[in-house]
Amino acid sequence: MQQYGEEQLKFCQALPKVELHAHLNGSLRDTTIRELALKRNLDPALTKVIEMGDRTLSECFKLFDIIHRITTDHDTITRITCEVIEDFAADNVHYLELRTTPKTRSEHGMTKRSYTEAVLKGMQEAQQGSRGQNITVRLLLSIDRREDTAAALETVQLAAELHSRGIVGIDLSGNPTVGKWSAWEPALQEARRQGLKVTLHAAEVYNPEETAAMLHFRPERLGHMCCLDERLEVLHYNTGIPVELCLSSNIITESVASYPEHHFHPFYSAGHPVILCTDDSGVFCTSLSKEFAIAAHAFQLSNSQLWQLSEAAIDHTFLKEEEKEQLRKKFQIARATLEGCFPL
Numbered sequence: 001m002q003q004y005g006e007e008q009l010k011f012c013q014a015l016p017k018v019e020l021h022a023h024l025n026g027s028l029r030d031t032t033i034r035e036l037a038l039k040r041n042l043d044p045a046l047t048k049v050i051e052m053g054d055r056t057l058s059e060c061f062k063l064f065d066i067i068h069r070i071t072t073d074h075d076t077i078t079r080i081t082c083e084v085i086e087d088f089a090a091d092n093v094h095y096l097e098l099r100t101t102p103k104t105r106s107e108h109g110m111t112k113r114s115y116t117e118a119v120l121k122g123m124q125e126a127q128q129g130s131r132g133q134n135i136t137v138r139l140l141l142s143i144d145r146r147e148d149t150a151a152a153l154e155t156v157q158l159a160a161e162l163h164s165r166g167i168v169g170i171d172l173s174g175n176p177t178v179g180k181w182s183a184w185e186p187a188l189q190e191a192r193r194q195g196l197k198v199t200l201h202a203a204e205v206y207n208p209e210e211t212a213a214m215l216h217f218r219p220e221r222l223g224h225m226c227c228l229d230e231r232l233e234v235l236h237y238n239t240g241i242p243v244e245l246c247l248s249s250n251i252i253t254e255s256v257a258s259y260p261e262h263h264f265h266p267f268y269s270a271g272h273p274v275i276l277c278t279d280d281s282g283v284f285c286t287s288l289s290k291e292f293a294i295a296a297h298a299f300q301l302s303n304s305q306l307w308q309l310s311e312a313a314i315d316h317t318f319l320k321e322e323e324k325e326q327l328r329k330k331f332q333i334a335r336a337t338l339e340g341c342f343p344l
């Protein structure tokens with residue numbers, strides 16, 4: 001069921017936007033997945049999920065599995081990075097913080113470093129091409145919750161070494177029921193020591209001890225925060241840590257029952273900083289414009305509130321102060337054009 005009106009979507013497409021929570025592998029185009037699956041002769045019974053719109057959770061998992069099977073060589077990693085950036089740029093995203101887990105796949109001659117280099121090459125190619133001119137991109141390296149301290153530290157070290165090439169932070173993600181906070185905390189402390197920013201996937205499932213430890217760590221941002229009790233909610237509000245909220249993702253993965261019940265509403269109403277994000281726009285068949293339109297419809301937000309929400313995200317990027325200022329200026333230029341077409 002469509003969760004917004006067409007006019008609403010047009011405004012959200014015209015709105016300049018900032019995307020801070022997008023996983024590379026989850027943001028692939030269906031056409032590219034189809035092409036690569038065909039090239040690798042994947043079983044058609046498996047690949048029919050590519051043709052489906054509005055996928056269920058189990059179909060999404062199948063698609064992630066296909067993506068895992070087709071992203072095994074460096075050229076593909078470079079290509080998909082470039083395409084994902086072009087797609088965000090086409091959706092009027094002016095600044096993108098893309099995240100990905102550096103993978104060691106020795107059977108394919110891939111190391112964490114060579115994987116990351118392939119992503120950086122894709123970033124460079126996108127920004128040199130005509131479709132990537134109007135977007136600024138930075139990269140976050142993700143630690144997978146299945147990783148141990150040594151593997152997590154290797155990712156942090158890599159990010160620190162490649163900092164000058166656009167890697168600005170570290171993310172913690174993966175299956176929320178796997179792993180222990182104590183395994184990654186030393187690596188996250190090291191990230192901080194090296195001047196990298198940190199964002200954590202948090203409270204995707206109810207785990208009060210871990211969520212409290214994450215809040216105590218004081219990352220620069222948190223992702224999701226779906227499953228909180230009253231005590232954690234107060235603790236979180238008191239920290240003021242901005243939250244990346246991904247509406248479609250939370251509904252499809254069944255972390256939240258319905259859009260009107262989404263915790264965007266209490267957070268936003270309390271004035272707590274929130275950022276609308278896509279999570280996995282390809283797999284969940286969404287875009288940042290659609291996420292804004294869904295929020296507008298579900299929470300009765302005016303054009304002017306949507307503008308404020310979009311512009312405020314600049315404050316929460318991992319950019320340097322002077323870069324944030326440049327982005328704000330770009331937004332002001334875009335505002336003049338937007339006001340010519342829509343009431344603001």
Ligand SMILES: [Zn+2]
Pocket residue numbers: 021023173201223279
């Ligand atoms: Zn995520």
